[in-house]
Amino acid sequence: MTSPTPATPASGPTVVIVGAGLSGLRTAERLRRLGHAGPITMVGEELHPAYDRPPLSKSLLLQEETPLAPPSLRAAEKYAELDLDLRLGVRASALDPTERVVSLQDGTKVGYDQLVIATGSRARQVPAWQHHDNVHTLRTFEDCLSLRADLRSASHLTVIGAGVLGGEVAAAGRVLGLKVTLVEAQPVPLERVLGVELGGSVAQLHRERGVDVRLGVAVERIEGEGRAERVVLGDGDVVETDVVVVAVGSVTETSWLDGSGVTTTDGVLCDEYGATDVPRVHVVGDAAVIAHPGAPAPLRLEHWTAAGDTAALVAHNLLAAPEERRPLTEVPYFWSDQYDVKIQGLGIPSPEDRIDVVAGDVAAHSFLAICSREGRVTAAVAMSMPAPLARCRKAVAEGADLATLLQLAPWTPKKKVDA
Ligand SMILES: Cc1cc2nc3c(=O)[nH]c(=O)nc-3n(C[C@H](O)[C@H](O)[C@H](O)COP(=O)(O)OP(=O)(O)OC[C@H]3O[C@@H](n4cnc5c(N)ncnc54)[C@H](O)[C@@H]3O)c2cc1C
Structure with missing residues (x-):
C-alpha cells in the first residue's frame, strides 16, 4: 500500500475529484478556467x-455501425491542458475526512485539501429480474453496446418504466421496427414532472407510434430459462418478449462514503454552496441533493445541465473567499428526445400547480404549457416548441407574474421588420 500523496498548498490546494463523468470533468475544467494552478487528481471507475x-x-441505439468508443466530452489531445492526475478504471472505496485521504480499490490512497464528490448514480437494478442475459439496464457505454446487440436480433422489446429513459428506449425500439410493450406502474407516465394531462400526451405519443402502453400495472415476474421469454404483469397478462429494458430509476453512488460522516439521503446532502456537512468536501452532479431555484427543498436532479451548473458552482466556491461564495441560480432544465418529438422542461413543477397550455396543441404533441402557483410562474413544459420554451426562462427564474408572462403571446418569434 502506498502512502498518501502529500497535499501541496504552494501552488494552490490539492483538489481530488472522485468521479470522472460529466460533472467531474466540468469541475476540473472550471477550476482551471478560474485560474486554479494547484494539483487536480480525478479518479474514475x-x-x-x-x-x-x-x-x-x-442516436447510439439507432446508428447502423457499432460505435467503437463513447461520445467523448473532451478531445483526448485537450486533456493535457487540464494537467490532471487522471486515474481511470479504479474505484474510490472509502473516505477518511480526518486524515483527508481517499482510499482507492487498488490499495492506493490519495490526499486532498479539497474533495469533490462527482460519483453520479447508477441504474436501479431489480435483482430478481437481472439474472436473465437479455434483461438490460442503461447507464454506461457498455450497457448501450450490449442492449444494441440484443435489439438487433430481437423482434419484441419490453420496457419496464415509462420515465424519460424508458420512453426514449421504447421510441428507439419502434424506430428500429420492433414490437414494443411499455409497462408503467403509475397511471400516467412522467406525472410528477408533467402532470396528468401532459403526461397523458406522452403515453398517447407512444400509442400513436405503435407501442403497446400498459399503465397502472406492475411487473410481477420475468420468466424464461437463462433468457427472459415472458413478462408477467400484475393484472395476469403475459407479454412474450425477447429483450427487456428495466428503466425504473437510479440510485446514487454513495456507498464509498459509508462511515465518513458525509450525510447521504437519496444522494449527498449539501448546502446552497455545494458544501457537504464535512469540511473540505463538496458535491456536484447527479449525486448532489442541493437547493435549486424554485424548489421548496433541496433535491437531486438527474439533468445534464444541472451537472454543469453544480460543477461551475462548486469550482467557484472552492476558490472564492467566504463572502464571495454564491448559491445555485440556474433554472433547472431537462430535455428528452422521443421519435421526432423534443420534450423539454424548465423549473420544478409541482402536482398542485395550475397548468395553462398557452400555445400549440397537446394532442398534436406540439405545445407550450406554463405551470403556476398562486399566480406566479413555477415551470414551463414544451413538446416540439424549443424556441417558445426558451422565452420563458427568465419568467421561471424570477417566479414572474403569470398574467405578465401570458402577455408574451403569440409565442412564435416576432419577424424582423426590414427598415
Ligand atoms: C442513458 C442516459 C440518457 C440521458 N439523457 C439525458 C437527456 O436527454 N437529458 C438530460 O437532461 N439528461 C440526460 N441524462 C442524465 C445526464 O447524463 C446525467 O445527469 C449526467 O451524466 C450526470 O453526470 P454526473 O457526472 O453527475 O454522473 P455520471 O455521468 O454518472 O458520472 C459519474 C462517474 O463516477 C463514476 N463513479 C461512481 N462511483 C465511483 C467511485 N466510487 N469511484 C470512482 N468513480 C466512481 C461512475 O463510474 C461515472 O463514470 C441521461 C442519462 C443517461 C444514463
Whole structure:
C-alpha cells in the first residue's frame, strides 16, 4: 500500500475529484478556467475518460455501425491542458475526512485539501429480474453496446418504466421496427414532472407510434430459462418478449462514503454552496441533493445541465473567499428526445400547480404549457416548441407574474421588420 500523496498548498490546494463523468470533468475544467494552478487528481471507475450519456438512449441505439468508443466530452489531445492526475478504471472505496485521504480499490490512497464528490448514480437494478442475459439496464457505454446487440436480433422489446429513459428506449425500439410493450406502474407516465394531462400526451405519443402502453400495472415476474421469454404483469397478462429494458430509476453512488460522516439521503446532502456537512468536501452532479431555484427543498436532479451548473458552482466556491461564495441560480432544465418529438422542461413543477397550455396543441404533441402557483410562474413544459420554451426562462427564474408572462403571446418569434 502506498502512502498518501502529500497535499501541496504552494501552488494552490490539492483538489481530488472522485468521479470522472460529466460533472467531474466540468469541475476540473472550471477550476482551471478560474485560474486554479494547484494539483487536480480525478479518479474514475470507468475505463473511459468522461463521455456523454444522452446519446446512449438515443442516436447510439439507432446508428447502423457499432460505435467503437463513447461520445467523448473532451478531445483526448485537450486533456493535457487540464494537467490532471487522471486515474481511470479504479474505484474510490472509502473516505477518511480526518486524515483527508481517499482510499482507492487498488490499495492506493490519495490526499486532498479539497474533495469533490462527482460519483453520479447508477441504474436501479431489480435483482430478481437481472439474472436473465437479455434483461438490460442503461447507464454506461457498455450497457448501450450490449442492449444494441440484443435489439438487433430481437423482434419484441419490453420496457419496464415509462420515465424519460424508458420512453426514449421504447421510441428507439419502434424506430428500429420492433414490437414494443411499455409497462408503467403509475397511471400516467412522467406525472410528477408533467402532470396528468401532459403526461397523458406522452403515453398517447407512444400509442400513436405503435407501442403497446400498459399503465397502472406492475411487473410481477420475468420468466424464461437463462433468457427472459415472458413478462408477467400484475393484472395476469403475459407479454412474450425477447429483450427487456428495466428503466425504473437510479440510485446514487454513495456507498464509498459509508462511515465518513458525509450525510447521504437519496444522494449527498449539501448546502446552497455545494458544501457537504464535512469540511473540505463538496458535491456536484447527479449525486448532489442541493437547493435549486424554485424548489421548496433541496433535491437531486438527474439533468445534464444541472451537472454543469453544480460543477461551475462548486469550482467557484472552492476558490472564492467566504463572502464571495454564491448559491445555485440556474433554472433547472431537462430535455428528452422521443421519435421526432423534443420534450423539454424548465423549473420544478409541482402536482398542485395550475397548468395553462398557452400555445400549440397537446394532442398534436406540439405545445407550450406554463405551470403556476398562486399566480406566479413555477415551470414551463414544451413538446416540439424549443424556441417558445426558451422565452420563458427568465419568467421561471424570477417566479414572474403569470398574467405578465401570458402577455408574451403569440409565442412564435416576432419577424424582423426590414427598415
Ligand atoms: C442513458 C442516459 C440518457 C440521458 N439523457 C439525458 C437527456 O436527454 N437529458 C438530460 O437532461 N439528461 C440526460 N441524462 C442524465 C445526464 O447524463 C446525467 O445527469 C449526467 O451524466 C450526470 O453526470 P454526473 O457526472 O453527475 O454522473 P455520471 O455521468 O454518472 O458520472 C459519474 C462517474 O463516477 C463514476 N463513479 C461512481 N462511483 C465511483 C467511485 N466510487 N469511484 C470512482 N468513480 C466512481 C461512475 O463510474 C461515472 O463514470 C441521461 C442519462 C443517461 C444514463
